[in-house]
Amino acid sequence: MAKPLVAFYWCASCGGCEESIVDLAEDILKVVDAVEFKLFPVAMDFKYSDVEALPDKALAVSFINGAIRTSEQKHLAELLRRKSQLVVAYGACAHLGGIPGLANVANRREIFETAYKTTPSTANPKGIYPQTVTETEFGKLTLPEIFDTVHTLDQTIEVDYYLPGCAPPPDLVMKAILAILEGKLPAKGSVLTSEKALCETCARNKTKPEKLAIKDIKRISQVIADPEKCFLAEGIICLGPATRGGCGERCINANMPCRGCFGPTREVKDMGARFMSGLASIIDVDDEAEVKKIAESIIDPIGLFYMYTLPSSLINRKQGE
């Protein structure tokens, strides 16, 4: 019997998701035995035209990582959707927008200005910015268009499953691949990990006092965190209560609080709003001015509450202009 055809593609991403495939270690051999790759830019030489030549739905599954912020990424996502029976949003950026999604705190004009003009290491006296089409003496040169807003994969194409994480941990990846190969998939739209938040499995949850109540907010860089105690109980912001578990608490075990790369649990659309609501609720101060002071001590609220989820949130980009 012919092996199922698979594509593994990257959009706006860092390459960490590709790395997570390498992290499968010897299990990767099982995967290679079981499937046939049709697109895998980081590892194998296929052309877009190879995919275009396939009949529709020829691919059993496409794993797409990275957020969507250029016309090329959008085009490929749409192409792969057409050619695939299943599309899996692979990793935090495809799932929720991820770190590239934080670009939504600015718009394209501002980003171009910073990247191509105002950074100290840039010399661009003529103020030349990337253009989608440039006429040269050798002919027309084109570049993909960079969008004003970074999108998640499911804002661009229909997505069947989500493999969360920055990057997805090997055990979840392997489980998902096996489930696909064996046809034992949960309901469409599922996030292929735990239904409950991280606290459920976090070893530090037991050290939490019954009543969580904080009087100030500390940054992890300012304190040496107790490696046993719950971060929140110590006033260090940890997104564990708002973030899906299943990650193996890799950050927590390295004594770093959770930053939310697995995204929100099932009922929650806007993870940042949900977490900030919870965090505000445990501020144990009954004085308006004091509440304000504590709130204002939160540095970079978007980067904190929406590190991985800004494009998927309710107000998903900078407003105005």
Added chain:
Amino acid sequence: MRVLMCNCHNSLKLPKLKLGPDVKVEEFDDLCKTKPEIAPDEKVVIAACSPNLLEGLFPGTNAEFVNILEHVFLIGHRPEKAEQMINAAVAKMEKTRPVKTKFFQISSRKALVIGGGIAGIEVTAQLSKNGIETTLIEKTPFLGGTVAKLDRLYPEGTPYSHTLMPLINTMQSQKNAVSLCNTEITKVSGRVGDYKIELVTRPRGVQECINCGKCIDVCPVEIDDAGKSRKAIYYVPTYPDMYAIDFAACTRCGECVKVCPGRIDLNEQEKVSEIAAGAVIVATGLLWYDVSRVEEYGYGRLDGVMKTLEFERAVAAGTLRPKKVAIIYCAGSRDSKHLPYCSKICCLLGLKEAKLIIDRYPDVQVYVAAMDMRSYGTFEYLYNTLREKGVSFIKGKPSEVFRWNGKLAVRTEDLFTNELMEIEVDNVVLSSGFVPDVETFSKLKINLTVDFPVLYENAGLSNTELPRGIFTAGAATFPGGVAETLIDARKASHSALSLLAQKEIETKINQAVVDEDLCSVCRMCIGTCPYGAISVVEDKIKINEELCMGCGICSVTCPAYASQLEGWNHEGLREQIRELAQQGDIVAILCRWSAYNATERAAQDKLGYPGNVKIIRVPCTGAVDPSHIMLALNNGAKGVLIGGCYPHACHYARGNFRAKAREQILKLNLESLGMAGNQVRLEWIGKDEAHKFVEIVQEMNK
């Protein structure tokens, strides 16, 4: 689902609704008089006048109330707005998880009363008189509690026995009443109407006693019992009419056994028993604050420094005959280092002790040092009498009690005369406050989040529907004098009686419900509950139905939406906002207890506000979800107003502070996204402050 619209005696031109096929629309001329039947599990939208009125007419229905009278017609807004509001309410109800009717079988018609003081005795008497089999348990060997230790009761001045003995006798004459001394609760399980309580009865050491008192004569152990000395085997002339051994003091020398063989058993074992009860009444009485913690007053360190009770007993016994006495008020009370609250009765105790000694020894000079004299009610007469009798009242809080020339001295200022003074005395009496019985309440799984269970008792001021089977009586509720204690005991008896008179109680109060499939037991909700209703039981978050008041603060705290308030779940409100908030609108999410009422007032007072102000009613500002605010803005609303009770006036204690913190953090986020933070405003709007509401929405509309 049905939409019930009222045209208020044909005075309102109701919109023609275009709703789905599953929604039936009915129009009434006077809904308040017709009162159509609504099935318990039916969802309805009632579009008429004030929900404050209609909620009373349709109690316990799963209804969303749309106030088309005051929010549209009276205020002169276009009828299209009424249609939109009704559509939004229908959208909400479609996604609303209905309030489940909760049934509690009253399987046991018995009652347990904890504490054998006057409150417990009175409750037992009242319940047993009314046919309830009642068990009264008392920790010590004798009934009577604090009253049995006193000399006289004030302001009447009668000896304690005049009050206590008739109460005990009434109780004892009831065949349904059983009293167990030396008995405490160890474990409680079950719930309203069906509690199982494990009791431990500690040995009394004495049986078939004839009160001859020979044992006392031979007992070599003498101890001080709050100012009076007694032996390790002793008798209090209340009930039961027999001696008892204080095993904490007894050395088991056996002398008493020699004079009374066969009736004294030093090796008696404790007994464990279990009883069932449908109601439990906590009447554990007064618990004194440990006044030795007020170190500057030297209790336990300086001889002659006494507590009020010790002083009273020593004077009554004739073993104390001072010439000069200083009574220090608020010893550890109204003090942020000790008890921040006023225990209410200590001022009266101080006055009583002054009267007690002056009556016996008119030559005694008594000084009372008090920051304030709170001699409420008829106690003012006592205060005036004592002034006439020459007691010196000093306005001030003494800084120190110290030893001087072998005597005691009190250093204080007097704000009446502006003098600093040192008063030399023989005895210092500390009138200290009282603490709640946290131990008993925690055994009953009632978390006290405030100093006394006053909130637990009174939070339901407007809400008597709680499935509650645990009541408090007397000083366990809050320190009180004898009269207040008896009144409170009768109130508790009535509550328990009306519970136990039913076969089953049914409540439709909306409560928070936790979805265990989503809950990670992160515990963020626990501390946000004003009633201590949330706890971890067997590694799961449990909501105590006897305590949950339905404020929704925990639901909005939960980072996973695992906890949801029935009738106000997030999906419902989300749909309501999605439908209601349109481009350029001001969405006003208002507390049902305060700001919402101001909007009705605005209509009644003919204060106009723009038609783009869309009002949503919530139980508390603490139940307003930042996600919903963002959703409204994302829908195009130009502003969101959250209106609630003023600080410290929140119906649910602290919901408004939670809202404040959420608003502050949300604003930071919005500002980071280039929005004006003041698009979201949390304002305190009292229920009559129509002007304030109108000014705010007009300002937001600019």
